[in-house]
Amino acid sequence: MLLIPCPWCGPRPEAEFHHAGQAHLTRPAQATDEAWAAYLYLRNNPKGPHAERWRHLHGCGRFFNCRRDTVTDRISGTSAPGAEAV
């Protein structure tokens, strides 16, 4: 189980959180089929450093960004949305 540092509540067990997918996806301004397919479905799915979102569902309820290595699962940092990326 991961120990995830919520930017507001501090380190908490993974069971309190909901994984909310790849971070920094922006809704396309132009609704072409390609742009929508990319926004809805295409993912980087990298083997290594990954920017993702979590929600502290059973805590403060807030979304935040997280940087985790998908090989070691080590979290290098979390940050509030809109704050400088970690």
Next chain:
Amino acid sequence: MGGPTSFSAWGLLRRAFGGAWGEQWRSPEPKAAYDAVIVGAGGHGLATAFYLASEHGLRNIAVLDKGWLGGGNTGRNTTIIRSNYLWDESAAIYEHSLKLWEGLSQALNYNVMYSPRGVMMLAHNQHDVRVFRRHVHANRDQGIDNEWLTPEEAKVFCPPLDIGRDVRYPVLGAALQRRGGVARHDAVAWGYARAASALGVDIVENCEVTGISRGLDGAVTGVETTRGPIRTGKVGVVAAGHTSVLMAMAGVRMPLESFPLQALVSEPIKPVMPCVVMSNTVHAYISQSDKGEMVIGASTDVYPSYSQAGGPHVAMHTLEAICELFPSFRRLRMLRNWGGIVDCTPDRSPIIGLTPVPGLFVNCGWGTGGFKATPASGHVFAATIASGKPHPIAAPFNLDRFRTGRLIDEAAAAAVSH
């Protein structure tokens, strides 16, 4: 070159008096060029190579793997085989597979121990009941066997099952596919490897693909590997959890996320479990191996990862469910626990076919449930690579469906993992 000797009762008898079986497939050095290169020597990649050689006459081909053959999800899965999916497109490919399973040991001259002992899917709430009955009706239309059982009938089919009402998720009924069952995972990889190798296919282990080379026109010209470059005009990526990594080498982003999925086996006990039982609502998948171990499948972790491990609390959750469904298993000790990396698509259906890059083909997205599809997946993918056009059964599973919106949504249909 001459393949290994054919297995027969006579051969078995003769070796009872001594003599080695010999190697079952060659371990060649990679050549400088092939007519086609398959990346990934799991069951799907090896089956693809076997059908390319046996049905399409392509024998100057290679299957490359970064590890040993069958060391990926093929050798890590809980081997549940069934074809009672909801949508017609799925029914077509999984039923094609079930038919191939039925004759596979003969076709490969290798005992894959396919055992159609019945797969029973438990319903625990009104939603499950409605969804499974809908499956039973859809399957009847498709000509696929699937029948509805009352809790009492389920108990007769699987005596260790507890159908008492005083549990958190009582059994309200079950959908049973009698032709479903299990097979020996390693034997599937070994059988396809042996048969493909005998037809001239080079299987190269410990050979990681690190790059996909392309010409000025964008078409594939070869692959870079840890054992040197290999020229080829056709590359088939069949790399399960690592598909996104490989496709990124050709600049293609995929609708995939890779998750750890776990399984466990118990200490071996006398035969007690006559069938396969799966329950998605409580996340438990269980059958008994011929060695006597309980083979148990758990869920994926909630976050993408390549760690090939998975959190202990995920396996615990499944064991709690198993203990409630099968109280007599409560004191069993677990012997081993492991994980595989599964590649999940948004609609939980596979992707089989062409890609935006000429000469590059992909077969992936089988996620948590592709072992059962191994023969059909290889069969239709081989036809697709050989002709350059999607096989009719593979056609709906094209990559473009995520742009056109023609999804094959088995995720919403049942959300069953295996």
